[in-house]
Amino acid sequence: MENQTQNAFRALADPTRRGIVQLLAVQDMTIGQLTDRFDMTRAAVKKHLTVLSDGGLISVEVRGRERINRLEPLGMAPVLDWLSYFDQFWDDRLNSLKEAVEREEK
Amino acid sequence: MENQTQNAFRALADPTRRGIVQLLAVQDMTIGQLTDRFDMTRAAVKKHLTVLSDGGLISVEVRGRERINRLEPLGMAPVLDWLSYFDQFWDDRLNSLKEAVEREEK
DNA sequence: TTAATGTGATACCTAATGGTATCTCATTTG
DNA sequence: CAAATGAGATACCATTAGGTATCACATTAA
Structure with a gap:
């Protein structure tokens, strides 16, 4: 897929997929192992894995008849980059808020 | 809405909405001003603003017949929090990658 | 080599999403 | 006051998304 961001x-954007990401952060897992953790069919989990793969967030290693899914740290980069664009903005605004609250408290 | 994350x-998750966020980071804007920047109707932009508002990312100030949309820095917190959970993971994995590449280069 | 296991692929269904067109309402402005 | 402006609400439409059921296929185990 082409637009990585x-x-x-x-x-x-999907809670199941964020859950998968959290599980894979602990250890690599096959689709079977992942399916055990969610209340849905293997086919549904497979679709989520495809979306995660399109997003560059996971990769798959074929091992015999098993497929080991693992987290790909580089895939998160576009997200972190996009968000970092606002770092200064958030900082400034949050500091303004904090100062305003402190003035209130006097 | 209840689940902020x-x-x-x-x-x-939508490119138009990320575009709106970027525009509002520069300056507050009315829905009319925003609509000028996108190739869609005001009604469509309004829907995006509702989603952004549900996400806690913007707030609206009524001023006469105008509504001023502004970015809400606190709304981004759940996202940054969720992502920060992986900071260590990304760091470790990216360092492993970097070291592997450096070993290759010798 | 037959059976069991782990997985992928496809067809299908429903609900959510992103969009338009249109109508209404409140606030300015002439 | 009348007209113009800025905006919200709703009905409607096509496409996407998330899910299931089912079938097919490769690999491992008996």
Whole structure:
């Protein structure tokens, strides 16, 4: 897929997919192992894995008849980059808020 | 809306909405001004603003017949929090990658 | 080599999403 | 006051998304 920023944000927009990301952060897992953790069919989990793969967030290693899914740290980069664009903005605004609250408290 | 993490991630999952966020980071804007910047109707932009509002990313100030939309820095917090959970993971994995590449280069 | 296991692929369904067209309402302005 | 402006609400439409059921295929185990 071509737009990595869009695909990565889209991949993170679903709660099941964020859950998968959290599980894979602990350890690599097959689709079977992942399916055990969610209340849905293997086919549904497979679709989520495809979206995560399109977003560059996971990769798959074929091992015999098993497929080991693993987190790909580089895939998160476009998301972190996009968000970092606002760092200064958030900081400034949050500091303004904080100062305003402190003035209130006097 | 109740699940802020989900609503915020969902709000950021659409390219138009991320564009709106970027515009509002520069300056507050009315829906009319925003609509001028996108190739869609005011009604469509309004829907995006509703999603952004549900995500806690913007707030609206009524001024006469105008509505001023402004970015809400606090709304991004759930997203940044969720992502920060992986900071260590990304760092470790990216360092492993970097070291591997450096070993290759010798 | 037959059976069991792990997985992928496809067809299908429903609900959500992103968009338009249109109508209404409140606030300015001439 | 009348007209123009800025905006919200709703009905409607096509496409996408998330899910299931089912079938097919490769690999491992008996």
